Structures are given as structure tokens and as C-alpha cells.
Amino acid sequence: MATIKEVAKAAGVSVATVSRVMNQNGYVHEDTRRKVEDAIRELNYTPNEVARSLYKRKSKLIGLLLPDITNPYFPQLARGVEDRLQEQDFRLIFGNSDESRQKETDYLQTFLQNNVVGVISSTNAPDHDMYTGLGIPVVFLDRTLNDNPAVYADGREGGRQAATELVKRGSTNITIIQGPADVRPAMDRFHGAVEALESSGTSYEVLKTTSFSFTEAEGWAKELFRRYPDSDGIIASNDIVASAVLQEAVGLGRRVPQDVQIIGFDDIPLSRLLIPSLSTIHQPAYEMGREAADLIIRLIEGQYIESRHIQYAVEFIERQTTRKVES
């Protein structure tokens, strides 16, 4: 394999000049540049990936920031992102932000230091400096703000659907479990549900929660039935929380869905394996991940982009924790 020295010799210039051409750094006469580029081609000189990333100022690395890969919704997103990137030989640097501004900033900095050419982020702070000043393409995934490039599902409509389906199936005393206040999609769903319940005149309670953690969900499920024992319909903040509510309801001897209906959000793979299986609002997580990867690739490559702002529809999945509609 050719070395930079051989390239310099063939072009009749110094190694420093070859390096300047490769780095696009400092003045090089147009003729000299052409000679160097010809020599690179002739000798089939391929610097390693890092040198090449200096040369082209482009790596094939994309940074992906997700809140927490152990929340079963995110592996689907991540898998979609990775599958699409892999098809185009892009690679993923991955970090969990834990919804912490500090961790997010730290990760973005090291992403840049590692010369990522684009970032996909599920952030709650899309308008923060750390994104606006990043200088490389960013796609927000599962989050959105103004007309920044983003791929997300219609959470508000999801919340409306969840409420509407419970009301349609006879719940008259609903409890909404409100997800973390700083997680935008959680708040979208919550507002959607409130909107639908208000407009149908259904009475409801709200239980505020601060995370989607498995362990905490069990505590909230207990609190829910202690504070609102008459609930006959529960709109959970996601499927994990719905599973905990379902388990608590069964443990208390409530019949699901006869005494209390439960509806989740996300449609994670395990929701259909629960007994009774969980009715929920489906988000096409894998497809959203793929689409975000596709969008970042097109942004990086400067391709024509019809829409930088891709909203996915959500869908009610009827399983066994909701009653059948009377026909």
C-alpha cells in the first residue's frame, strides 16, 4: 500500500504539502493541488479511516442520544436507526442521556471530538444552545420543535385516542397517569387525553409521576388504587406503567377489563404477552428510527429533502384490557 511519502515523491512536493491538500488547510496552488490529487489517485493511496476523516473532514460516525436504552421503547428506535445506518456504512456512537442536560452536553461534546457528521437525539431541550450551535446536521427523534428536522409520533392524538376508546367502552371515572413533566411526548399524550375527556364531559383524576422506571411504576400503581379506588378506567403514561397497574389491579381482585379498563402507550413487544394482553396506543418505533437515520443521511449528503419534519400516526391496538364495544 502506498504511503504519504510516496505520494509526495510522485507529485514532486513535500509531505507537508500532501498533508495540506488532504486537510484542506493552508494555501496550496491549484496546479500543485491537482498534482497531489492525481498522485493520490494513481498510487491508489488510501489513508486509514481517521486520516481520511481529516482529509474529507467527514467520518461515517453518527451520534445517537437516547434517554435510557433499558426503557423497552428505545431499543426498537435504536435498532431502526442502526439498521438503516448500516445499509449506508454509517456507524453509531451511542449514549444514554437519562434526560439530564449535563450528560447530554457532555455526550455532544465528545461526539464532536470524535468527528461525528450528524446527531440523532431524543432530547427535551431541542431549542438549547448545545443543539443550535452544533454546526452539523441534527435530527430530533421522538421529539420535535418548530421546523427542525424531526421524526416523531402524534402523541397528542394518541392521548385523545386512549381517552376516547375508554369512554366509548363505558369508563366514566378515569384516572390519567401523567408522565414526567419534562418529557415532551409524555405531556403531549397527557394533554390529548385531558382534551378528549373534557370535551366528552367525563370525570377524571390525574396522578402525577416522574419517570418510566419499572421499580417506581409499582409504587405508583399502589398509590393510584389507594387514592382513586373508584377508577374504572386507567390511561397509563406508557406500557411499563400500564403493566404495573394491571398487576396491582389483579392483585387487588379487580377484574380487568370488567371492573377497570387499562390502556398503555407505545406497544412495546411484551405488551401482547401480558395476561390479559394489554390494549395500547401503537407507535411505529422501529420505522421511526429508520426514518430518522434516513433523514440524517440525506441531510449529511446534502440531498434534496421534501420534508424535514415527519410525523407518524399512532394507532389504537385493541387487546384484552379494554372491553369490546357494543355493536
Place this chain on the structure above:
Amino acid sequence: MATIKEVAKAAGVSVATVSRVMNQNGYVHEDTRRKVEDAIRELNYTPNEVARSLYKRKSKLIGLLLPDITNPYFPQLARGVEDRLQEQDFRLIFGNSDESRQKETDYLQTFLQNNVVGVISSTNAPDHDMYTGLGIPVVFLDRTLNDNPAVYADGREGGRQAATELVKRGSTNITIIQGPADVRPAMDRFHGAVEALESSGTSYEVLKTTSFSFTEAEGWAKELFRRYPDSDGIIASNDIVASAVLQEAVGLGRRVPQDVQIIGFDDIPLSRLLIPSLSTIHQPAYEMGREAADLIIRLIEGQYIESRHIQYAVEFIERQTTRKVES
């Protein structure tokens, strides 16, 4: 911020020489090298991370290869790895291998091109050339071979425990669901279970399966009760498959655990949210991930390592899909 040109000027050498010193590439007289290094220090010259990785021949990137992040066992491992790496400012390049030799080779190549300084891999081919010739530290995670650096759980003992606990609780006609034949930990568990059932003289059947996928698990669960309707104890290949079996059993009107006991493997977070909650063999996935990250860091930094081969104990978690032992 200082440029490479200023460093060259201060050291009284050419840019090419500074570059040679930084790249540790080509002959540089010891005195010259010292002059350049002094100039770098004096001017506080900090090349960007990519240049620095050329300089030191060290990046802070670690490659992580897992079979499939959407299998709920792996996010725990990945999270453990990432948390530990993050504490030391290492970053993760991540890929799903789908247990495919080809994808694995492709990923390893691009990991190298991106100058990773170590690899953590859950591979079924630890003895393959692609690892033995990698030239950087490798830690096998959830897999092991000879005395290569590895972090894994005692799968064989896990299989033995699963079988022993079912027999102790009165199952006399057990079906073992054998996981994919090319996934070593799956085979370890299987052999462990067979060993314990043989030595206790318990009669058993084997249902062979080829993946841990949610969708396929539902099919195998149906097949199991069709082929072996008299099973009164099921040792599932993991918790996902156990969930599918549980759902099918309940759907067929079997009482769990009175008519049929079910035991899983892994102890993924959702196993305790099932109804009835799933008895299983716990693997400390998060801790194993952290330990693998810790081991790779120590290998990279050339630290003293007491044991490169870390086996974690597994533990029977008694929940509601197994009967209580008569005391």
C-alpha cells in the same frame, strides 16, 4: 489556539517533522523529537480528537457488539457497559450482529477503521480469526472461551438450578425448550438442565427452537402444548419464551403453577410484571456489563489484572409460576 505550523516554527522544524513525531511514523532524531514535544507542550497545542488519536494512536472509543438490542436482556448489559465507560470518558460505537458472522466481521472492520482501542463482544465465535488477529484488547461478554478475557454468568449451573427447582416442586414430566444451537450460553443452560434431570431420573422432552424472537416464541408455545400436552413443568430458554408459554398455558385453561410450572431465564425487568409473575434464573446483566467495561479499560491501560475471566453466579428467583416447596 496554536496550530501545527506554529509548533513547527517554535521547534525550528518543518510541519512534516511535527506530523512525523505526532504520528510516530518515520525516522525523527531523538533531539528533534524532544524539541517538537517541548514546543507542543509550550504552546499548549491540542490537536482535535481525531488528530490526537493519530498522535497517541489512541482514541477513547470502544466497540460493542451485541446480538440484538431489542432482546430485553441486552439493554441491561449495554447500559452497564456504557455507564462504566462514561465514568472514564470512553465512548461506545455500537452494532447488532444478529448472530451473523458476516455482520460481525463487517462491524469489527469498521470499528478498527474508526480507531477503537478495545472491543467488547457477545459473539458465538470467540475463537474466530477476526478476534484472534484483532491486535487490540477484546473482552467477551456473556460468552467465554479458554482463558480469553471474559465476563459471563454460569449458564450450566443456571440450567441445573432451573431443573432442580421444578423437580423439587413436584414436576415429573418436564419439557425443556432448547434455545438456538449456535448460541453458547443457551446450550450451556440446556446441558445443565439435561444433566440435572438425568441425574434425578425425571422424564423429559426437548423442544428445539432457533431464536429468542417474541413473534416466533408464540408459535413455539403452541407447538409445545400440541406435541407434549402432558408437560407439567417447562424450562424455557429465556424469559421472553417463558412469557409466551405462560400466555399459551393460560389461554388453554391450564392453571399455573398448579397444573404446569414454568421457569424462565435472565430475569428481565418485565418478568416480575407478568401475571402470574415469572419464576426465573437471575443473571446480573447490568453488573456484568459494568464489569466487562471495567476489564476492557484495565486491559487498554495496561493495568495489573488479577482475573481476566470473571464468572458471575446465577440465582433462582421464586415468583408465582412455580409452586411453593412443602416445608
